[in-house]
Structures are given as structure tokens and as C-alpha cells.
Amino acid sequence: MPDISPSLLASRPVVPRPAQVVPGEEGGLTLTAATRVSADPEARGTLVWLQRELGAATGLPLATGAEDSEIRLSVDPGAGLGREGYRLIVDDEGAIIIGNDPAGVFYGAQTLRQLLPAAAHRDAPLGDTAWTLPAVRVTDAPRFAWRGLMLDTARHFIPKREVLRYIDLLALHKMNVLHLHLSDDQGWRVEIRRYPELTRKGSWRTRSQVGVPRPGEEPEFEERPHGGFYTQDDIREIVAYASARHIGVVPEIDVPGHSQAAIHAYPELGEAGEIPVGQRWGIFEEVLAVTDGVVEFYKNVIDELLELFPGTYFHVGGDECPKTQWKGSETARERIRAEGLADEDELQSWFIRQLDDHLTARGRRLVGWDEILEGGLAPGATVVSWRGEEGGIAAARAGHDVVMSPTATSYLDYKQSESEDEPVRVGTLLRTEDVYLAEPVPAELTAEEARHVLGAQVNVWTEHIDTPRRLDYMVFPRLSAFAEKVWSAHERDYAEFEPRLLHHLTRLDAAGVEYRPVDGPRPWHTRPGVHGWG
Template sequence: MKPRTAFLPAALCLALLAAPGARADDAVVVPKLVPLPAHMVRKPGGFTVTADTPVRAADGPALRHVGAQFKAMLGERLPLMLDLAKDGSRGNNIEFALDATRKWSAPDAYSIDIDERGVRVYAGDAKGLYYGAVTLAQLLTSGDAGGASVRLPALHIDDAPRFGWRGFMLDSARHFQSVDEIKRLLDAMAQLKLDVFHWHLTDDQGWRFPVPGWPKLTTVGSCRLPAGDGGIDAATGKPAPYCGFYTEAQIREVVAYAAERHIDVVPEVDIPGHATAAIAAYPQLGVSGEPVAVSNEWGVNVNLFNADETTMRFLEDVLTQVAKLFPGKFVHIGGDEAVKDQWKASPKMQARIRELGVDGEEGLQAWMVARLERALAAHGKRLLGWDEILMGELPPSATVMSWRGIEGGIDAAKKGHDVVMAPSDVLYLDYLQTHSPDEPPGRPATIELHQVYGFEPVPKALDAQQAKHILGVQANVWTEHMRNFARVQHAYFPRIAALAEVAWSPKAERDYAGFLQRLPAMLPRWKAQGLAVATTPFQPQIDAGTPLADGSAEVAVQQPLGYALRYTTDGSAPTAASPLYFASLALPLPATLTVQTFFDDRPLGAPATRTFSAASLLTRSDEELAMCTDQLMLRLEDDGPRLGDRAIFNVDIFNPCWTWKRAPLAGIGAIEVRAGRIPYFFQLAHDEPHRTFKPAKTAHGELELHAGCDGPLLATLPMPEKPNADGFVTLRAPLHDAPADADLCLWFTGDTRPAMWVLDRVTLQPK
């Protein structure tokens, strides 16, 4: 390949580096960088980094600090003993330097030059120099670990981010994470050049930081009793509260740790809704003044702060504490899902509306927002809120985070407000990320990797001037269903890498196929950081199989990211020489199918194995069934035990009904159903009327089976009062005159509150 010295698009440069016609003397590590740099050009030659290569960063403490951070980034994965040289001659080294003579486009910008003389990383600011170190660390870990040296290609990189706000939100109110766990997330953010950590610290289910003068916020507001058996200590049989809050010292520790990695921490205190924990601590803050408990239910709670003067002074005390603990520019005041029913029904709040002369309940929230904006401005802070704050008159300096789609962001930008794009339909990472039955509990719908990668933060509806108000983009994780840190990590990784590229790389350079070629290099980097990355995007998904007329089974396999699949049918592990999977397979029964994802002829993730028999083809788990309607499907777990594994169920909480599409009912004499029972722990506010259920005919409801959801009744059985000791009940219903091939619909009658039956498994039994 003829060497090029002109700038190339970064994606094309990567393709050229990987091309089979590359020069033999350039046996270099192919750069697998995430996010993709803005500009990168390949030059002839390269440089070999060895254990003797010094790191030169001697001109001041800031440079030496970056040099030390660079060494830490390499960790133990790269066996290079790089020493920070206090001085040394130029050449044959890795050099970090600040260049004040050049006009840099942003504090994040940097340049890297690699040639036969060594590696030079330049920037105009410590932040840019740090990001240069991140890129260089990725260059050095783009290939296989284990060698004594790494041959880098000769490159010139000029890089700067597309957006200044590259955000990542963690909800610590619903479930609590330790300081060490948060630090691991901050490390991962820094590795991807994300620079805003939005920390959700208060909600209906918990208040997570102290405020002087208001001690019950943490002694009362930080604890709840989980619903059902999830709040019972098995050893004592007594309720075991779920508690947690961060001390001032711990918050400062997190803020300092983030700052070391050039990450701003944006705290969120939700006002006026999502306020139950605070009202439980101090009932006078609520509308009724009556005691309430910290909520142990998910969804939209109707409790609001009142707008009394004493409550406003409380909120100003809270924001004063926030301003003291968090030195960043922005403070998030929530503002979302503030159902106004209590304000509408309260004579006191109606009198307050008249006293202030505002326009109804939305005007009252707008008045609160404006007052809190002034309080924050007095501390040198800017107010940020969810897009519901646009429903009233908004102070000009307020910034809007658009979560209910992009429309709020468009409206805000056209009105002159700065905007952070965080739409729930593509950037809420607590949504399931694949259709695998191995996905942990999560919120409705599925947001796959390609959806995150394909999001465009600047809407076409904005003109060039309005588009300047788009500060950036952010992914959010709400932790209702994440009672351990492994689930938090599962939600973020690998989708957070797609977000990083959306936030950093030029729009014209983004290419999903190229991203998938670079993504596998992130897996060992994350592993070196001790992160538990989701395995489901990389694993093969083998379906349950369909019986064929000749007695064999038709089996299909999917790979969520489209990587190559190889398989065996003899029980052995697939290798690079095993057959490639292209289409569904017809397997004689009994059969064992083992499938492995491959990338660059190497295994990626763990293999998947499934055994098929005539009996297995007649069984489906709830994950393998469809919902009868698509209203609000959740993947929910049982309420116990308090610690350890729990059963997981797919259920539409608005219509708990399951369907087996084209169930093979010919020759079937009975159906066996295994069901569990879980608490109904949801607050739906104005969505409550959408919850439907079939009336019960017996004391505890029935299991009904129909041929088609609107079709004839095939069988019905009364349900018991409660499940067995293991949490399940197994029911067997005989079938008479069932159609040979129909959609089999199953539902449980009766009100779903306070507990609901959920399907676990269906088995068809031949006559």
C-alpha cells in the first residue's frame, strides 16, 4: 500500500491499516479506538514501545501527573515497565507536553504524533492531555496482550469532541452503590472520554445525602422496607430495612476522584415530585402534612412538596448544601412526573396559587423553579431540569434535559435554552438490551446497541443558531430493578461505548459496522478494570425449536450484534474450523447444538448449548412466549429471598396475558402450567385506568387458556390461595377439541393488586 501523508477520514484510515496489502515492515497493532478520533492519518513506519521506553513528562506537576495516570491506565494487562523520567533527551520516548502556541478548539482537544523517533502527545490543557493519554493507552492495548513490546503505526491524530456534554447518569436513590463501585464507573467513563457524571440522589424510595439542620433526611429518608419477602431477614423473620446514604466526606471523595479524570459531577435533587422520602422524614413538607412511609413501590408517586414558604426555605437549605459539596456549574432539580392531583385537591395550595398570582398548578411549579434558579445563581450555579420544566415560564438561564423524546429539546432550543439530549426511547440503558432470556430484570421494551449508536443529538428541525444550544448527549440508568452492582454494569456496558462515539466523534465519521470491528478490543480493557460487561450482546441466542413433519426440529440462532457464528452438533466446543451458521438448521432428534460467536477467527464470549428432544419442543418458558398485548411489559423478579437469586418473569403489568404463537396442539391432551406469584409494587398515577384484568369467578381467580386471545375457551382451572413453599404452583388442565395449530393464550383472572400470578413455564402433554 502506498503511504499517505494527507488527512483521511478516521474510519477509512482504520480500514487501510487493516488492509491485507499493508507493508510487511509495518507489522503493527491495528488501532482499535473507541471513541473514533476526529482526524487520523497513517504515515510510513512506526515505533516500538518496549520495557525500556521512558515516559517524559517532566515540565511541571500537571504533566507528571498525566504521565503517572497514563502508566496507571496500562495497568497489568500490558507488561511494560514504563518509568517516568524526570528529564531526558527528546526522541525514543513517550513525551507529554502542553503547547500554548497553538490555538486549540476545546480544552478536550489533543494531538498525537508517532514516528520512528517516538510518541509525542500535545494539548493546550490538562484535560486534552489526559484524553491524549487515554487514546495512547488504547493504541497500546489494541492487540493481544502478553508481548514484551508493542509496535505502533506511524500516525498523526488531531482530535477534539463534537459535544462538550458527554454524560452518564446513575440513579443511587432507588438502589444504592458504594463509593468504590462508583469509582469503577468513573474509571470506565474516563476511558471513553465521557465527562459528566449525573448523580440522581433523591427520589420516592430514598434520600442519599445529609443536609445540616435536617437530620431525618438520612436517619428516616434513606431507609425503606422492601415489598413482600424482599424485606424479611430469613434468619430473624423480621423486617430488614434497605438503607444507605453518602456522607459529606464520601461525596467529596467521589467529586475529587471524578475531577482527577476531568469529569464534572452534576447532582440531582428531584423537586417538586419524586419527593416521598423527604416527606417521610418531614411530613410538613408534603401537601397533607400527614405521615407517609418511604416508598417501596416503583413508578409515578403522587406525593409532592408543598409550596409553603417554610418548604421553600428547606429546599434552599438543600441547594446550599449541594452547592457546597459539588463545585461544578450545574445542579439538576428534576421537575419530572410531578402529578398535580394533590395540589389541585388542596385548598391550601389553591390559596397559594391565588396568593402568588400564578397560572394554575403548572404556574406554581414554574414559580418554584424560578425561585430555585435564583437560589442556585446566588451560589454561582446553573439550574438544569427534565423537559417538564418547559410547561411553565422558564428562566432564560435554565437548561433542559430532554427525556420524553427529542421534542422538549427542540422546543427549548428554539426558545433559547441550552439542551442536553437524553431521550428515553434510545438512551435509557435500564431498558433491556437484547431479546435473550438471560437478560436481568429491566424496564419495558428493548434498546439495542445499534439504536444507541444511531442516535443523532442535533434534530433537523433546528437551524444552525438553534443547534448551538445542544450542549451534548447523555445516557441514563434508573435502578429500580438493579439491586446489585452487576446489574448496573450489565445495563451500561457495552452500550455506553456507543454513546461515547455519538458524543465524541464527528457525525460524518460514525459508522456502525466499523464500530463493531473496534468494540471487541474494549472487552479486555473493561475486564482489566474489573467490570462485569453484559454477555448477552455477544452470546448466540438459540430458539426453542419448531417440530417438523419428519420428526426433526427446525432451530434458528441469532447473534444480536451480527458477529459470525460457528456451531457443532456433537457436543464439542466450536472452533474456527467449525461450520458457519447462515440459516436455520434441521436437526434430527434428539440433538445437542452448541454455538459460539467468533470475531477475527477467535471466540467472543461463551458458547451457548441447547439440547432438543420431542419433549423439549413442547415446552416454552415465559421469556419464549409473547405478550398478548404490548402495553407495559416488564422483566420482573420475585420478592424473595432478601439476598441471593430470585425467579424472573416477563409480564405485561397492564394486561398479564401470554401467548404461544402457533402452538402445536395436534395430539395434545393436556397443558401443564407453572406459575409464580409476586407483589404488585407499582404506582401508576394517571396510567392506573389502563391497568386491565379479567373478573374472577372463584375466590382466588382462575387460569384460563384460549385458542387465540379472542378465541374459544380451551380450559379453565381455579387458582389456589397462595403458591407452594418454593413460590410456585403447577396446574394441569385437560384439553378437548383443541385446534391443531392456533395461538395459545393464557391469563389469570382477578385483580392484580396486591399480588399477581405470573407465568413461568408452559408444557404441552400428548394424549
């Protein structure tokens, strides 16, 4: 077990739990109007963040000072802290944060903020709060390199301001990947200059399915247009905002299935001519054609998006692709013959490999859902294992990197209790404790194979999440539990975590997060009469 002070964790609980917390002598540091802060050049980004965020909450100027400042930030790769690691030392004379890298300094500053009263997470001072940091020595580093959240912006559009808010919430929890699901049957959500119809036509639908019909019944619809998209400047802003908080943004453009909105905008992309943007939820037969023109179209889309997303990874979906249209398509049969493919599964693999080669030539790496394993995996591809652990196990054993995201423990649109009051109950039961206790690394992997597990992510599919309030309800506090799971290496005990989580909820209250109460939904959280599934 890590070196932890139970008394300090009880009075100032940190989420996610640090590796080592050693209390200092009695006392600590009280922030006042005279408190000054300083940073070496590599840590200046965190200095600016700390002055803005903590300054707003406390009303203190936190002026920049010299080397004798009370709060000092520095980067020291030689400190033996490990990737993204940090050390925070607080005593009567001041607070020092040393990071292995700029990200480590930032995470140390997040811990410092959590050691203050919960009001440190507000946007304006409340009054006469004593801003006292306890004397302590914290040494910490993450377990996994990939600690992610997927936001589905396609089914219900998530406005830019909400994306930025979620970046701050990810940063609060020391998470470092935001996966944006930007296209699907029900909407295309990002501006592409070369193909303006993608947003002019493909970014909105005439109506939206409400809930899931009972067996034998027809779906119900909200008869109101729904849509929205991010301009390229919006994306630049999102990416820059995330980067300043040491979060990488991974875009996803779903191919060759889940492409109905793109086909509506450019019918030549599909096998069935003109079709509407999707209005229902589910899996549909419409798929992309496998012509040279379609492949070139998506290469051009990727090239524009690579200008906006500078990170290593690009997600191409690859999931839930029916093969019915390909089986009846002469162009698909011709492609299978010309490429010497065995069947339609290998045809999908061929399509993905074209994009993998394109990304590799540009120094990037392709990511896809675990269906990209079918028909042969593209060299260098990273697999997000969602249909249980099996895809992740197979990919890791084949030498591919893996992000674990099995539905049973990672889908935050799944119901949080069996109560009829849960809004639009779908999927299997996924409580906060279930998220917390699930182990990301499959037990079947050897130590060598397990090195391919980059980490894990939770996914928020938004078919039934149509407002920011509902988004908060479904994501929190389960995201807080997940964040500790992927950051902290200690043996997890939910009985130990729960009291810290309850204190952590006071921070979420201060930040304005409308999380699900631990004792169940409030009346305004419910959706009477809207049926789900599972």
C-alpha cells in the same frame, strides 16, 4: 469523512473513533524499563495518572525524566486543536501528546493506552507482553461539550467504590459528565448536616418491589431493608476523583415530586403528613408543599451541596410531579392567588424559579427534566429532554441550552433484545446499534438553534438494577456506542463500528467489566420469573 487509516483502525481500533489517524513509517515505540515520561506543569495530572495506571498494567517504572523523555505531555492552547482537543504523535524516538488544555492531554493519554495491547487496562502485569505503540499521528477533538451518564443511586444505592469505578470507565470513553441522581421516593442518598434525618430516616426502606406485577396482580417484594448514603467526605472524594479525570459531577435533588423519602424524614415538607419511604416503583401523588418553609429547606440543602459540588450545573429534577394534592391544598391555592398564577402547572414553575434564582445568585445554573418547561421555563435553566425530542426542540427555540436524552435511545435500563432471557425486560427495545445510530441533534432545529444543544447523556434508572454485575450488563457495551456518538463527528456506520467494538470488548474484559455479550445473556444474567413491562 475524516482522514482515517483503515488498516491502523483495524489493528489498533480506538473507541471513540478519532477525527484523524495517519499511520507513520514502519516501527513505533516499545516501552521498556528504561522508558521515561515528562510533562509541563499543566499536564502533570495526566502524567501522574499515566504512571499509576499504565505502570500498574505493564509493571514498568515509567520514571519521570527530563525533556528528552520518550513520552512527553504538554498543553498548548495555540496549537489550534479546539476545546478538549489533542494531537498524539508516535515514532521510533518517542510519543508526544499535545493538548489544547489539560483535558485534551488526558484524552490523548487515553488514546495512547488504547493503542497498546488490551492488557494495558489490567491492574497488574501478566508477563511477557510487548508494549509497543505503532507509529501514528492522531488529531482529535470532541463533537459535543456535554457527554454524560446519569446514575440513579436512589432506587438502588450504588456504593462509592462502584461510582469511582464508573468514573474510570467514563474516562476510558472520553466522557465528561457524571449526573448523580441522589434523591427520590425510594431513598435520600447524600448527607446534609443541617437536616440529619434525611439520611437517618430517609436513606433506607423496609423492603423493595421486585419486578413489575402483571395486570391484575399485586407487586412482589423482597422483604429486606435496603439503603445507604454518601457522607460529605465521600462526595468530596468522588468529585475530586472525577475532576482528576476531567469529569464534572452534576448532583440531582428531585423536586417537587419524587420526594417521598424527604417527606418521610421531615413530614412538614409534604401535603399529607407522615408517609413511609417508597417501597414500590412508579409515580406517586405525594409532593412537596409550596410554603416558604419548604422553599427555605431546599435552599439550605442546595447551599450545603454547592460546597461539595463546585461545577456550574445543579439538577433539580422537576419531572413526573402529580398535581392532585396541590389541587386539594389550601396552602397551594393561597400560593397560586398570592403569586397571580394561572394553575398548578404555573405553581410548579414558580417553585422551580425560586431555586433557579437561588442558584443564579450563587453563580450556578439550574438543570431540570423537560417538565420544567410546563408553566413557563425559569430564566437561564438548562433542559434535559427525556420525553422524546419535543422538549429539547422547544427549549432550544426559546434560547435555552439543552441536553438530549430521549427515552427511546438513551435509557440503558431498557431491554436489549426481545428474548425471554433478558433480565427484567422493561421499556422499548434499545440495542447497541440503536444507541449508536441515533442522532443527538433534532433535525427540526436550525443551525442557530442547534448551537443550544450542549450534547447528550444516557440514563441508568436502577429500579431493576440491584447489583454492580447487573449494572455492567445494562450499561455495556451500549455506553461504548454512545461515547463514540457524542465524541466523534464522522458519519456513523454500524457495520464499520462493530468490528472495532468487538476489539474494544477485550479492553472491557481486561478492566473487569461484566458487559452483555453480543450474542445475548449468559445463564447467570437472567432473572427467571421476574416480570417487567413494555
